[in-house]
Amino acid sequence: MGLRDExxxxxxxxxxxxxxxxxxxxxxxxxxxxxxxxxxxDPGSANATVYCLSDVTEPYGxxxxxxxVPVQVLTGSRLGRVRALRAALAADxxxxxxxxxxxxNAFSWAATRFGGPPLVTSARNCKRSxxxxxxxxxxxxxxxxxxxxxxxQVRDYIADAYGAPAARTTVVYNAIDLNxxxxxxxxxxxxxxxxxxxxxxxxxxxxxxxxxxxxALRKRLPAVRFRLVGDGPLRPAVEAAARAAGLGDALEMAGxxxxxxxxxxxxxxxxxxxxxxxxxxxxxxxxxxxxxxVATDVGGTAELIDAGVEGYVVAAGxxxxxxxxxxxxxxxxAGLTMMQLAARARAxxxxxxxxxxxxxxxxxxxxxxxxx
Numbered sequence: 001m002g003l004r005d006e007x008x009x010x011x012x013x014x015x016x017x018x019x020x021x022x023x024x025x026x027x028x029x030x031x032x033x034x035x036x037x038x039x040x041x042d043p044g045s046a047n048a049t050v051y052c053l054s055d056v057t058e059p060y061g062x063x064x065x066x067x068x069v070p071v072q073v074l075t076g077s078r079l080g081r082v083r084a085l086r087a088a089l090a091a092d093x094x095x096x097x098x099x100x101x102x103x104x105n106a107f108s109w110a111a112t113r114f115g116g117p118p119l120v121t122s123a124r125n126c127k128r129s130x131x132x133x134x135x136x137x138x139x140x141x142x143x144x145x146x147x148x149x150x151x152x153q154v155r156d157y158i159a160d161a162y163g164a165p166a167a168r169t170t171v172v173y174n175a176i177d178l179n180x181x182x183x184x185x186x187x188x189x190x191x192x193x194x195x196x197x198x199x200x201x202x203x204x205x206x207x208x209x210x211x212x213x214x215x216a217l218r219k220r221l222p223a224v225r226f227r228l229v230g231d232g233p234l235r236p237a238v239e240a241a242a243r244a245a246g247l248g249d250a251l252e253m254a255g256x257x258x259x260x261x262x263x264x265x266x267x268x269x270x271x272x273x274x275x276x277x278x279x280x281x282x283x284x285x286x287x288x289x290x291x292x293x294v295a296t297d298v299g300g301t302a303e304l305i306d307a308g309v310e311g312y313v314v315a316a317g318x319x320x321x322x323x324x325x326x327x328x329x330x331x332x333x334a335g336l337t338m339m340q341l342a343a344r345a346r347a348x349x350x351x352x353x354x355x356x357x358x359x360x361x362x363x364x365x366x367x368x369x370x371x372x
Contacts, residue, residue: 016046016363019094019117021085023103024056025064025071027256028200029174029281030100030124033150033355035060036175038069040356046363049092053081053107078107085111096120096363098148102129102137109140118145118366123164124278126157126299138162145366148172148359150279151300170362175355176284176347183290183344184265187337193330194225196267196291198260198282199274201232206296206317208234208241209273213322215245220327229254229263264289268336269329274298275316288347292339294325310343 020038025031038048050064050071061071074084085107089097098120099108105121112119121137121144128134141147141164149155149171158164188194195214199205207228214226228238228251235253242251257263264270270286270293277299284304286293293311295301302313311329314321329336 015044016367017093017095018046018048018363019089019092019097020048020050020100021053021097021104021108022050022100023053025050025052025058025060026056027059029278030122031060032281033124033174034100035063036177036352037356037359038064039067040175040352041360046360049094051085051088053085053104082107082110086116089116096145096366098122098359098363099140100124102133105140106133106136109136109143113143120144120146120148120362120366122148123154123158123162124150126154126276126278128161134162141165144168146170146362148362150174151303153300153303154278170358172355172358172362173350174279174281174284175352176281176288176350178288178348178351181261181264181285181288181347183340188266188268192223192225193221193268194227194266195269195271195326196227196229196263196286197271197273198229198264198285199272200230201228201234201238203234204274204276205230206273206275207238209296209317209319209322210271211238211241211245211247211251213271213273213319213326214242214251215247216319216323217326218247218250220323221330224250224330226251227254227263227267228252229257229260231256260285261289264291267291269294269326270311271322271326272296272301273322274301277301279303284347284350287343288350290340290344292329292336292343294322294329304346306346310339310346 020034048069052073055073055075064071072088074081094117097108097117099105100122108119121140141162147164147169152171155169155171159166197210201207218224264286270291272283272295274296279300283293293305295313296316297313298316305311305313312325
């Protein structure tokens with residue numbers, strides 16, 4: 001069934017009114033997926049309003065409003081935001097609430113627990129969030145009409161860690177813009193291979209492992225160059241580690257960039273050195289740009305990569321395995337070309353339409369109007 005054929009309406013025959021609740025609208029995987037979903041909704045079937053639980057609305061808040069999705073900012077105390085969210089959901093006559101990430105789950109559950117629209121919660125990472133938030137999420141997940149996760153690994157994790165009911169949990173894989181992320185028109189020269197990683201410089205992404213692996217790979221492959229795209233609180237530590245490793249101008253600290261598709265096209269291999277993940281958008285984007293991937297085996301990453309086909313997954317923290325697998329890829333030009341083609345083909349499975357349809361099916365079940 002095509003995207004425009006998917007119809008979920010209220011009993012009155014009007015488009016479904018969806019309340020998207022999220023903690024912030026800054027650069028991030030969940031925020032990007034919310035934007036992708038909102039842009040893909042068929043106006044004849046569903047309309048979205050986004051409720052942001054902070055005043056951090058750049059860059060996605062203005063983007064959403066430009067495509068006709070209202071964004072309401074809710075600030076103040078925790079109780080004040082719960083009350084404001086409850087009032088907003090009633091005033092906007094929301095039919096179903098979709099909470100994004102653990103903080104939004106907690107607020108949305110508190111706002112709907114004494115009556116209101118059905119609640120769809122979500123989990124997009126394999127991690128705990130502290131005693132209070134964990135306890136609230138146990139209640140939110142138990143009370144949900146539907147739960148959306150972005151990988152089988154996350155599904156299994158929340159069942160074990162939070163007691164999330166499996167019967168109401170649906171895997172909806174992340175989507176990427178296949179028009180925005182494309183392979184380069186011409187292949188790159190192979191005499192100076194370039195390795196890239198895109199991710200915030202935070203503990204989750206373990207950028208210090210990137211630096212350590214880069215230094216080790218450069219000893220084996222002196223011509224290789226590296227680019228680390230992203231920023232965050234670990235930047236000073238990463239820069240210090242790079243200096244100590246003697247990487248010099250072999251490593252470019254690119255910071256946050258808006259031209260990520262072009263930077264991916266200017267690379268030969270993608271690394272992801274994370275210690276935990278849900279389903280990393282960065283891997284999908286790299287594959288869409290025709291990049292083989294060497295990534296740590298965390299979250300749902302292994303669900304995206306068949307060993308030796310689109311790249312490899314290695315144990316978290318294993319610097320030597322990252323180096324060995326990278327050498328396998330970069331030292332075989334014919335194999336590299338095959339992996340580039342395979343990566344793009346795999347990424348093509350994750351276009352926007354599949355994510356929108358699967359999410360709409362969860363909404364339909366939540367409001368009692370259909371099955372997947």
